[in-house]
Amino acid sequence: MFKVENVKAHCDVPCGIYDPIVAQIAALSVVRMVDILEDKSTDQNKYIRSVLTKEEESQKVKNEINIIWGDFIKAPQIEKYPNIHALTHKIMTLGSANKQGVSRDKAMELLEAVNEFTQIFWEIKGVETKKITSHYLPNEEIVVPS
Amino acid sequence: MFKIVKIEGDSLYPFLKNGQKAFCIRLFYFNNLKINDFVIFKHKTQGLMIKQITKIKNDKYYLKGTSSFSIDSRDFGYLDKEELLYKVLFKI
Numbered sequence: 166m167f168k169v170e171n172v173k174a175h176c177d178v179p180c181g182i183y184d185p186i187v188a189q190i191a192a193l194s195v196v197r198m199v200d201i202l203e204d205k206s207t208d209q210n211k212y213i214r215s216v217l218t219k220e221e222e223s224q225k226v227k228n229e230i231n232i233i234w235g236d237f238i239k240a241p242q243i244e245k246y247p248n249i250h251a252l253t254h255k256i257m258t259l260g261s262a263n264k265q266g267v268s269r270d271k272a273m274e275l276l277e278a279v280n281e282f283t284q285i286f287w288e289i290k291g292v293e294t295k296k297i298t299s300h301y302l303p304n305e306e307i308v309v310p311s
Numbered sequence: 312m313f314k315i316v317k318i319e320g321d322s323l324y325p326f327l328k329n330g331q332k333a334f335c336i337r338l339f340y341f342n343n344l345k346i347n348d349f350v351i352f353k354h355k356t357q358g359l360m361i362k363q364i365t366k367i368k369n370d371k372y373y374l375k376g377t378s379s380f381s382i383d384s385r386d387f388g389y390l391d392k393e394e395l396l397y398k399v400l401f402k403i
Contacts, residue, residue, distance in 0.1 A: 167313060167314065167315040168314075168315075169315045169316065169317050169332065170314060170315075170316050170317070170359065171316070171317050171319050171359070172316045172317070172318060172319065172351050172359045172360060172361040173319050173320055173354075173357050173358060173359065173360045173361070174318050174319060174320035174321065174322040174323045174327060174329075174360070174361050174362070174376060174381075175319070175320040175322055175357065175360075175381070175382055236380065239321050239324065239378060239380075240321065240324045240325065240378075241321050241324055241328065241329065
């Protein structure tokens with residue numbers, strides 16, 4: 166009797182380009198920098214460069230996740246994933262912890278939290294994911310679309 | 312005269328959710344519109360859109376979504392009454 170027509174109630178200018186891969190690569194970089202810093206054979210110049218890079222990459226993780234959380238995640242997704250705020254906050258504090266110190270455990274915690282966030286992000290998008298081992302050092306696992 | 316529409320997007324959450332349907336009536340100049348009504352109009356690039364009336368000034372209508380990222384009168388300004396095509400009567 167009635168033809169149903171779609172009407173748009175869109176948010177955002179429709180570029181829609183969000184991808185946590187930048188945060189994942191930054192988190193992998195933090196792990197790699199920690200490995201270099203814990204290597205006794207690292208010379209002074211490389212040590213300082215690695216500290217600086219660890220600082221920058223930790224901040225990059227925080228910035229990238231913050232953008233996806235603040236701009237892409239909206240009320241319906243918060244309803245479906247009520248832990249998203251706590252997870253984002255965890256990433257923020259782990260990002261800071263990795264700037265403050267040199268700890269492989271903390272770096273891996275950051276990577277795992279970013280992977281968990283990535284899993285949720287792709288679930289929201291309706292995209293299936295898989296875990297792969299990065300093809301470069303530190304050869305740790307990341308979640309990517311399958 | 313009447314139309315059923317399906318909502319695409321979350322800019323009117325929690326009032327109208329993505330995928331939800333609504334029963335609407337065609338608007339004519341003599342129809343009364345008030346603040347908080349959900350209305351359908353044609354956007355020049357987006358096609359048919361649905362938003363909520365939040366301000367009425369000199370028979371011009373300011374439409375907004377509930378989300379701060381919504382594409383609405385903050386982008387395209389007030390709309391004339393004749394640009395508003397349908398009004399939501401109830402959700403299905």
